[in-house]
Amino acid sequence: QFLYFIGTLHARQMPLPDDIKPGDVMHAKADEPSPLEGVAAASHDPFALFSEWFAIAQRSELNDPNAMAISTVSPEGRPSVRMVLLKEHSPKGFTFFTNYESRKGGELLGTKWASLCFHWKTLGRQVRVEGRAVPVSSEAGDAYWVTRGRESQLGAWASQQSRELPSRQVFLDRIAELEAKYPPGTPIPRPPYWSGFTVVPDRIEFWVSLPARWHDRVVFQRTVDGSGNAADEFACGEWSTTRLYP
Structure with a gap:
């Protein structure tokens, strides 16, 4: 079994990892059961299902299996x-991390709603998430900050994200100034405007690509009390599952 990736000039094939089954890959045969078979008829944990799919994506996707689109909305x-x-x-x-002074940071702090989309083309699978976006704790922000590379830390300080930049050189000059301020070996503190958000979902949809576009979709929904200020302070209801038309 092989995965096929279309390049600029030609297609190339790569062997499937030993633990990836043919049915895990896009364009499953019509007579093969959907990975979502039986999910809507039983009580399932969407987080466990996501973890299962994400683990497969980490072993099969060539680039950034943890990449996700995040949509925000302005007050207007x-x-x-x-x-x-x-x-x-x-x-x-x-959870993801960003500059709170960026457009997405400002909109998340303002409206407090976000939607996410993971699309793993190799697997022919997609997960959509909707819910409340809440800032992570300072401790969580600090803990992740120290795992970032030095260059990434300098970049976070140098970038006035989403604001007008007169020239590329201005940005590079800001980095040079910071390199002088924080010589190698000197800890770089986390900027006060840089941290993370956790999207607490009230809706998670799992989608599988199937032949003839007879795709399979199952959505998990629950109620979430939006009065909390942290991800673990929300009162959440039980999940219900529904199968949707393609």
Whole structure:
């Protein structure tokens, strides 16, 4: 069994990892059961199902299996979307890190709603998440900050994200100034405007690509009390499952 990747000039094939079954890959045969078979008819944990799919994606996707599109909306209702990287997932939600003074940071702090989309083309699978976005604790922000490379830390300080930049050189000059301020071996503190968000979902949809576009979709939904200030402070109801038309 092989995966086929279309390049600029030609297709190339790569062997499937030993633990990836043919049915895990896109374009499953019509007579093969969907990976979502039976999910809507039983009580399932969407976080466990996501963990299962994410583990497969980590072994099969060539580039950034943790990449996700995140959509935010302005107070006027104008949407915007961009790609970010998932850094943690648990029954509390889906966590990523960013500049709070960026457009997405400002919109998340303002409206407190977000939607996420993971699309793994190799697998022919997709997961959509909707829910409340809440800032992570300072301790969580600090813990992740120290795992970042020195260059990434300098970049976070140098970038006035989403604001007008007169020239590329201005940005490079800011980095040079910071390199002088924080010589190699000197700890670089976390900027006060840089940390993370956790999206606490009330809706998670799993999608599988099937032949003839007879795709399979199952959505998990629950109620979430939005009065909490942290991901573990929300009162969440039980999950219900529904199968949707393609």
